[in-house]
Structures are given as structure tokens and as C-alpha cells.
Amino acid sequence: MSSILVLVEHRQGAIRDVTFEMLTAARKLAAPAGGKVEAVLFGDGCDAMLPGLQSQADRVVYAAGPAFKDFNYESYQKALVKLVAERKPSAVLIANSAFGTDLGPSLAVALNAGLVSDAVAFTKADSGFSVSRGMYAGKLVADWSVGSEPAVIMVRQSNFKPEPASLSGEVVRWEAGDVVSGGKTKFLSLEEVPTTGIDITKATIVVGIGRGIKEAKNMPLVQEFAKEIGAVLAASRPVVDAGWLPKEVQVGSSGKTIKPKLYIALGISGAFQHIAGMKGADTIIAVNKDPKAPIFSVAHYGIVDDLHKVIPVLRTKIKELAS
Ligand SMILES: Cc1cc2nc3c(=O)[nH]c(=O)nc-3n(C[C@H](O)[C@H](O)[C@H](O)COP(=O)(O)OP(=O)(O)OC[C@H]3O[C@@H](n4cnc5c(N)ncnc54)[C@H](O)[C@@H]3O)c2cc1C
Numbered sequence: 001m002s003s004i005l006v007l008v009e010h011r012q013g014a015i016r017d018v019t020f021e022m023l024t025a026a027r028k029l030a031a032p033a034g035g036k037v038e039a040v041l042f043g044d045g046c047d048a049m050l051p052g053l054q055s056q057a058d059r060v061v062y063a064a065g066p067a068f069k070d071f072n073y074e075s076y077q078k079a080l081v082k083l084v085a086e087r088k089p090s091a092v093l094i095a096n097s098a099f100g101t102d103l104g105p106s107l108a109v110a111l112n113a114g115l116v117s118d119a120v121a122f123t124k125a126d127s128g129f130s131v132s133r134g135m136y137a138g139k140l141v142a143d144w145s146v147g148s149e150p151a152v153i154m155v156r157q158s159n160f161k162p163e164p165a166s167l168s169g170e171v172v173r174w175e176a177g178d179v180v181s182g183g184k185t186k187f188l189s190l191e192e193v194p195t196t197g198i199d200i201t202k203a204t205i206v207v208g209i210g211r212g213i214k215e216a217k218n219m220p221l222v223q224e225f226a227k228e229i230g231a232v233l234a235a236s237r238p239v240v241d242a243g244w245l246p247k248e249v250q251v252g253s254s255g256k257t258i259k260p261k262l263y264i265a266l267g268i269s270g271a272f273q274h275i276a277g278m279k280g281a282d283t284i285i286a287v288n289k290d291p292k293a294p295i296f297s298v299a300h301y302g303i304v305d306d307l308h309k310v311i312p313v314l315r316t317k318i319k320e321l322a323s
Helices: 017-033 047-054 073-087 098-111 216-228 237-241 272-278 307-322
Strands: 003-007 036-043 059-064 091-095 115-124 129-135 140-146 151-155 170-173 205-209 232-235 262-266 283-287 301-303
Touching: 003 017, 003 073, 017 036, 017 091, 017 115, 017 151, 036 047, 036 073, 047 059, 047 170, 059 073, 073 098, 091 098, 098 115, 098 151, 115 140, 129 151, 205 216, 205 272, 216 232, 216 307, 232 237, 283 307
Parallel strands: 003 036, 003 091, 036 059, 059 170, 091 151, 115 151, 205 232, 205 262, 262 283, 283 301
Antiparallel strands: 115 129, 129 140
16 A cells, blocks of 8 residues: 545634544554555645644645635645645545535546545455445445545545544645646635534534424423533434424434434434434433334433433432432
8 A cells, every 4th residue: 555645624724523533544544554644735824734734644745825725626626636646645535524525526537536435434455445335324334345546535524533643744845736727616705504503523422302302392301401411412303304403413314423422312213314323422322112213223221211201310310429
């Protein structure tokens, strides 16, 4: 194996968590095969990001300039094609994010490389890579064989746990040159969707509520419970569709993937689209009055009963233990 290039994703001056997840995965992939990890940073005035990347990669390739002030898939794609031709990596890792989805497929076409999106695991094969990805909204995991090198692998966010490292990668200042000028795509502005500021992907304890909550008037019960145990509230899709909680807290294949230390599922049946987003939690506790609910197949602990009866008992017990 030669090297693994990891495209640094950043926004508004901050490196996004998925970058460190990818760098961790890349180190694990490269180390046994004697390969190196190279973080690729495209940006304008992003020098402050370098130390954080140097500790995580063997080399940081930094292309600075106005062409990279904002994300533009065209400039990124052209620069990456040039960089790949020079460095000849075995694989290019890109986040399976909104940015990555814009960039990955056209990059693979331009490189005549194999592409796997939404990757959740990958290993080096004799020739190319073996890559696992979710299919049918997470109902099954399919193993793909990518024969090309480089392979373009789009990595699912919040799937790999970022780990600290103490490398001291050299910084290579790199010029993309003319290839990034004259593109057809222009960045106009970044329009942020108003948010509540709750980031369920960062929470340690998450209480997920489902249709079993029945009515909006029952929300205070779970809200108080979550507050008492220091959890953030998340939801299955029907709860979001009903407008009881915002879309940004939806867990699942069309919502967010989370990996908290503890996930408490209240009145959630465990449809595969939901499980796809929370099965990576360290501990899962499910409360459901139906003993056959599929959520129990992924739960470490289960309580078969009415959540309206269970929550008050849990609150009392937790208070007793806390005192
Ligand atoms: C393309 C697509 C994408 C989707 N994406 C997502 C997604 O990202 N996230 C997601 O969650 N869903 C998603 N869905 C929807 C998914 O298929 C399910 O419909 C949904 O997850 C069900 O939500 P639920 O478990 O809250 O509701 P239900 O399936 O209706 O389950 C409610 C559960 O509550 C239990 N219950 C009822 N009353 C009580 C009570 N008093 N006490 C205890 N338990 C009780 C019931 O036994 C039942 O198991 C998607 C669907 C499609 C087609």
C-alpha cells in the first residue's frame, strides 16, 4: 500500500468531527500494510488547523488560496485529481456528508476509480479494498470489492470513533495551480438552517422517543426525565413528522447516526430505519409494551411495559440512588 489520502472537511473555520473519524480509520487501515496517512487540507487562511492534523497524520498536504475559501466541488475535484496523479495514493477517503456527496462521485469518474459511498468498514484486499456499506436504508450490510487503486471511499459520519494520536506529520505546502480556475460552479453563500443548537451526535446520554408517547401532551414527562438524567432528547421519525421535536434530533437512516454511551428508547418499535441510526450506542435500554418489538433485538436491557408507568418508577429509583 502506498498512502491513504483523507480529505479534511471543515466549515466556518472548524474541522468537522468526521475528519478525525476518517483519520483514525485511515491509520488503522494503513498501519498493518505499511502505508502512510496524508491529511489533505484545502482552505484559505486555515493555518490554525494544521497542528490538530499533524498529530493525526504522517503528512499534511495543505493547499491554500482563495479558490478554496469556500467548499466548491469543482475546485476540490480538479485539485484532488492533480494531487492523486502526483502522490499515487491507494485510497482517497471523503466524508459521506453533503460536501462529500457533491464531490465523491465526480471525483471517482475523473480518476476512473471505484467508489463506495456510506462506507462503515474497509480493509485492504490483495488488490484494492473490501468495503462494507449499508444497503436498503440499513436493512443489510453489503461487502463490496473495489479493485481499483486509488479507490474512493466515502465514509459514514459518526461511524468510527475518533482516537487521539501523537504523530508529528510534516506539513507540505502544495499548489493546485491553474486547474482550479475557470470552473462553472460558483459559491454564492452559506445559508444555515436555523437550529436549536442541540447536537445529538455529541451527547453522552440520549433518550429517544417514539410513537408510543402517543400525544404531544405527554412530552413533558419525557422532557423532565431526560433533564433529570442529563440526557438530550431524540426521536423516531413519526415524532418528528408530528412536529413534536425538530428534524435535527431524528435518529435513523434519514436522520442522524449517533453513538452515545447510553440510548434509552421509549415507545420505539425498532424499525430498521431507526436502528440504523442508534445501534452503535454502547448501551441500549428499550421500554416497549410489546415484547415482540424489534427494538429488543438490539437492546442490551429491555423493559416490557407501558412507558407511562415505567418512567415515574425510573425517576424515583434514580433519585433514590442519587441521594
Ligand atoms: C425511506 C424511509 C426512511 C425512514 N427514516 C427513518 C429514520 O431516519 N428514523 C426513524 O425513526 N424512522 C424512519 N423511517 C420510518 C420507520 O420505517 C418507522 O415507521 C419508524 O421508525 C417507526 O417509529 P416508531 O417506532 O416511533 O413508531 P411505531 O413503529 O409505530 O412504534 C411505536 C412503538 O411504541 C410501542 N408503544 C405504544 N404505546 C406504548 C406505551 N404506552 N408504552 C410503551 N411502548 C408503547 C408500540 O408497541 C410500538 O412498538 C423511515 C421510513 C422510510 C420509508
